[in-house]
Amino acid sequence: MSELNALTIADARKKLRAKEITAVELTEACLKAADAAKALNAVVHPTPEIALEQAKSADARLASGDAPDMCGIPLGIKDLFCTKGVASQAASGILEGFKPEYESTVTSQLFDSGAVMIGKLNMDEFAMGSSNETSVYGNVINPWRRGNDEAALTPGGSSGGSASAVAADLCLAATGTDTGGSIRQPAAFVGITGLKPTYGRVSRWGVVAFASSLDQAGPMGKSVRDCAIMLGAMSGHDPKDSTSADLAVPDFEAMLTGDIKGQTIGIPKEYRMDGMSEEIEDLWATGRAMLEDAGAKIVDISLPHTKYALPAYYVIAPAEASSNLARYDGVRYGHRAKLAHGDGITEMYEKTRAEGFGDEVKRRVMIGTYVLSAGFYDAYYNRARRVRALIKKDFDDAFASGVDAILTPATPSSAFELGQEFDDPVQMYLNDVFTVTVNLAGLPGIAVPAGLDRQGLPLGLQVIGKPWEEGALMNVAQVIEDRAGFVSKPSKWW
Amino acid sequence: MSIDTETARRVAKLARIRVEDADLPALAQDFNRILGFVEQLNEVDVEGIEPMTSVTPMRLKRRVDEVTDGNQQAKVLSNAPDAREGFFAVPKVVE
Numbered sequence: 342m343s344e345l346n347a348l349t350i351a352d353a354r355k356k357l358r359a360k361e362i363t364a365v366e367l368t369e370a371c372l373k374a375a376d377a378a379k380a381l382n383a384v385v386h387p388t389p390e391i392a393l394e395q396a397k398s399a400d401a402r403l404a405s406g407d408a409p410d411m412c413g414i415p416l417g418i419k420d421l422f423c424t425k426g427v428a429s430q431a432a433s434g435i436l437e438g439f440k441p442e443y444e445s446t447v448t449s450q451l452f453d454s455g456a457v458m459i460g461k462l463n464m465d466e467f468a469m470g471s472s473n474e475t476s477v478y479g480n481v482i483n484p485w486r487r488g489n490d491e492a493a494l495t496p497g498g499s500s501g502g503s504a505s506a507v508a509a510d511l512c513l514a515a516t517g518t519d520t521g522g523s524i525r526q527p528a529a530f531v532g533i534t535g536l537k538p539t540y541g542r543v544s545r546w547g548v549v550a551f552a553s554s555l556d557q558a559g560p561m562g563k564s565v566r567d568c569a570i571m572l573g574a575m576s577g578h579d580p581k582d583s584t585s586a587d588l589a590v591p592d593f594e595a596m597l598t599g600d601i602k603g604q605t606i607g608i609p610k611e612y613r614m615d616g617m618s619e620e621i622e623d624l625w626a627t628g629r630a631m632l633e634d635a636g637a638k639i640v641d642i643s644l645p646h647t648k649y650a651l652p653a654y655y656v657i658a659p660a661e662a663s664s665n666l667a668r669y670d671g672v673r674y675g676h677r678a679k680l681a682h683g684d685g686i687t688e689m690y691e692k693t694r695a696e697g698f699g700d701e702v703k704r705r706v707m708i709g710t711y712v713l714s715a716g717f718y719d720a721y722y723n724r725a726r727r728v729r730a731l732i733k734k735d736f737d738d739a740f741a742s743g744v745d746a747i748l749t750p751a752t753p754s755s756a757f758e759l760g761q762e763f764d765d766p767v768q769m770y771l772n773d774v775f776t777v778t779v780n781l782a783g784l785p786g787i788a789v790p791a792g793l794d795r796q797g798l799p800l801g802l803q804v805i806g807k808p809w810e811e812g813a814l815m816n817v818a819q820v821i822e823d824r825a826g827f828v829s830k831p832s833k834w835w
Numbered sequence: 836m837s838i839d840t841e842t843a844r845r846v847a848k849l850a851r852i853r854v855e856d857a858d859l860p861a862l863a864q865d866f867n868r869i870l871g872f873v874e875q876l877n878e879v880d881v882e883g884i885e886p887m888t889s890v891t892p893m894r895l896k897r898r899v900d901e902v903t904d905g906n907q908q909a910k911v912l913s914n915a916p917d918a919r920e921g922f923f924a925v926p927k928v929v930e
Contacts, residue, residue: 438914540891667851672916676916687851694852695852704865707847707862711866724879724881730886731884766865766868767868767872
């Protein structure tokens, strides 16, 4: 039998309910794996005591026959989620020492359903980044390597710790958050499945805010089914988040029939980028063939405003970030700079924020400040919001014309080397070219592993669905998973 | 549009982030790269398009205006860098 920490949620659930294994055994296997994987720098605040306590309670629930789907399942929690009494820093120096007095809605729902937290996971600072190189805890390392080449690769970002931890079997699944691609891009870079739900499906309460109109939490797991199980436990209306939807949460798992006969899948021509690698082209064509083979009808579609998604995002997201991050002022929590004699409150703000924020966060906060400042608000911020309306309309039109889901590559490349000096910040932003449209339109999107490139690194496909139809979306992803038969794992070097 | 070091200084001030003089030219250059990239938005015809306010067509919920929480002074202050006598403490604000 393979090691317990390598199980999927679905398999572990079966074994737990059949009393073949206990939640404590499963949790111990994950804690041991995490302890031995320090080289990956994925788990930044391990919580073994909490984990074992939760596992014991889960075993008691399992024994009494009250075992929800997530009961006894060890998870990693992205550092962006506030967890009561446990460091929650958003990988930023400015939240050094912050231990929330409350639990985020997502983690509290997961814990209520019996899930176990093995620790907090590394990420890009305030979820701003695509390579996990902006974290105050240092870079996360991708467990995958290019054959025998020992060069350290990025796990992607911003949910890089979640990606790395799941791919290396340090936990069965992890929470992630996605503002422009931060669940899907890292999932694709490490060969796991990651879902960004419809905006409003999952409560944002207690999740450190980056760009409130785009942020959405979601599951990152080892299979589509695991994402479906975990999404069910994360979702639902929350009176504490006024943008959370008051809609019933369907049984997502029950919707994974693998039958997509007669469905129409759109292939957007604007996603065929200039200079796109042949491998990505081939992967996309393979995905198309898989869905066709399953009885879907494939149609070419146009999403004409695609090219303006990244520029619109780099106005809207920094604008919201500059507003959200105004709260880090050295007064209520986290870091406060040491002040010189005679310094007043303005110096306190300025020094605290200069010391506490990393370069990328400062850059985005200041860009946001600029585009919202008097005289530029209309030219930048309002224009970007208008373009955003057009981007959403592109998708509305496609769905209205009869398209059920849209297939695209997840990323423009496989995982790249850490430490590549990008002297142009815009270069890094291009990583999100296929994912960012989905956030701007508030749609659900999933990245599912579909193959390996010539260097032996995972590549993912993205499926985009209609609002609130995560179940149907995951069913399409399930078809890709079944046909791709992706079972590769990174060989253990850590 | 080009951002000069003076504009960079003003933006840093507005954002309440201290930036040393020596770092302002590089910051201005970063701004120019990002805003240059964003410039493409001017190609789009947005005539008659309303700026998006909510991505899902949903009315925000209202709740009854009543007190549901409170009396948590110790918890509210527990993470403060400087809390004294039940208050957040900051440097002198008025002369």
